[in-house]
Amino acid sequence: xxxxxxxxxxLALKELRDGIRNRWIAATIILLGTLALVLSFLGSAPxxxxxxxxxxxSVVSLxxxxxxxxxxxxxxxxxxxxxxxxxxxxxxxxxxxPVRRWQIIAGKFVGHSTIMLLAILIGYGTTMAVxxxxxxxxxxxxxxxxxxxxxxxxxxxxxxTVGYLISSLVRERSVATGLxxxxxxxxxxxxxxxxxxxxxxxxxxxxxxxxxxxLMLANPADAYRLFNFTGxxxxxxxxxxxxxxxxxxxxxxxxxxxxxxxxLLAVIRFQKREV
Numbered sequence: 001x002x003x004x005x006x007x008x009x010x011l012a013l014k015e016l017r018d019g020i021r022n023r024w025i026a027a028t029i030i031l032l033g034t035l036a037l038v039l040s041f042l043g044s045a046p047x048x049x050x051x052x053x054x055x056x057x058s059v060v061s062l063x064x065x066x067x068x069x070x071x072x073x074x075x076x077x078x079x080x081x082x083x084x085x086x087x088x089x090x091x092x093x094x095x096x097x098p099v100r101r102w103q104i105i106a107g108k109f110v111g112h113s114t115i116m117l118l119a120i121l122i123g124y125g126t127t128m129a130v131x132x133x134x135x136x137x138x139x140x141x142x143x144x145x146x147x148x149x150x151x152x153x154x155x156x157x158x159x160x161t162v163g164y165l166i167s168s169l170v171r172e173r174s175v176a177t178g179l180x181x182x183x184x185x186x187x188x189x190x191x192x193x194x195x196x197x198x199x200x201x202x203x204x205x206x207x208x209x210x211x212x213x214x215l216m217l218a219n220p221a222d223a224y225r226l227f228n229f230t231g232x233x234x235x236x237x238x239x240x241x242x243x244x245x246x247x248x249x250x251x252x253x254x255x256x257x258x259x260x261x262x263x264l265l266a267v268i269r270f271q272k273r274e275v
Contacts, residue, residue: 007099007100007103007107008103008106008107008110009107009110010107011099011103011104011106011107011108011110011111012107012108012109012110012111012114013111014107014111015107015108015110015111015112015114015115016111016114016115018111019077019111019112019115024077024115025115025118025119028073028115028116028119028123029118029119029122029123030123031069031073031123032069032119032120032123032124033122033123033124033126033127035065035069036058036062036065036123036124036126036127037126037127037130039058039061039062039065040054040057040058040061040062040127040130040131042061053138053140053141053234054131054134054135054138054141055128055131055132055138055139055140055141055142055144055145056140056141056144056145056232056234056235056238057238058127058128058131058141058145059141059144059145059148059228059232059235060229060235060238060239062124062127062148062152063148063224063225063228063229064225066148066152066155066224067155067188067221067224067225068188070116070152070155070156070159071155071156071158071159071184071187071188071220071221072184072188073116073119073156074112074116074155074156074157074158074159074160074162074163075159075160075162075163075166075180075181075183075184076180077112077115077116077160077163078108078112078159078160078161078162078163078164078166078167079163079166079167079176079177079179079180080167080173080176080177081105081108081112081163081164081167082104082105082164082167082168082266082270083167083168083170083171083172083173083175083176084167084173084176086171087172087173101267101270101271102267102270102271104270105164105263105266105267105270108164109157109160109161109164109263112160113153113156113157113160116153116156116157116160117153120149120152120153120156121149124145124148124149124152125149128142128145141234141235143232144228144232144234144235147227147228147231147232148228151224151227151228151251151252151255152224154224154252154255154256154259155220155221155224155255157255157259158220158255158258158259158262159184159220160259161258161259161260161261161262161263161266162183162258162262163180164262164263164266165262165263165265165266165269166179166180166183167266168265168266168269168270168273169269187219187220187221188221191219191221191222192219192222195212195215195216199212213226213246217246217250217251217254218254220254220255220258223250223251223254223255223258224251224255226246226250226251227248227251227252227255230245230246230247230251231246231247231248231251
């Protein structure tokens with residue numbers, strides 16, 4: 001029992017070490033930090049004239065960045081989490097130990113989400129510190145900024161579990177790669193294009209504001225955007241979304257469901273998979 005109790009932390013530590021060895025952690029921190037700094041300074045340039053807090057302006061810029069970048073990073077971390085182990089032969093060795101299959105996925109999830117957490121904390125946290133320093137210690141909007149960081153982690157976790165589901169369904173890493181890219185394009189790029197196209201063609205006949213909001217909440221990336229653009233009043237005013245009454249609970253629930261449901265489906269599929 002004691003060994004099984006430490007199985008998930010042990011597997012998580014292994015994934016974290018692999019991330020350090022493969023320079024995943026350094027790469028994500030540098031990427032997020034560099035792009036965050038550039039976008040924040042470009043976006044906050046007119047904030048002084050408009051009397052808007054630099055951190056609130058940065059939330060708008062970084063939400064748009066994270067919506068595209070965080071899911072891609074998460075999928076690249078997770079798409080071969082299972083199928084890659086099978087191809088390398090390490091999964092057969094791992095299953096000879098007293099470890100349950102759900103613990104393998106849980107350990108990978110803890111390890112990968114820790115990598116995402118470190119990247120967000122250091123990358124976006126550094127940007128926050130620089131913005132406060134360069135704006136004479138002005139911390140206005142820090143709540144919105146921290147909420148954006150926390151929701152970015154949830155978005156990343158959602159796409160991590162989607163990646164595990166993909167990895168549990170296929171038997172070749174190349175197929176998993178293609179599905180991961182297709183999933184990113186579908187959920188992050190084409191989904192919004194489809195919604196906008198449908199809205200333009202509908203001309204207000206069938207797609208009501210409530211239905212449109214529901215369709216956005218069905219997508220984790222759009223739920224993330226709604227959380228940051230409509231949940232905080234000051235940010236909602238900046239992006240002109242103050243009339244959209246969504247709140248924080250519905251987008252948060254959507255992202256949590258996108259974490260739990262694919263995780264459970266991946267576990268079920270992995271349990272049935274023959275070694």
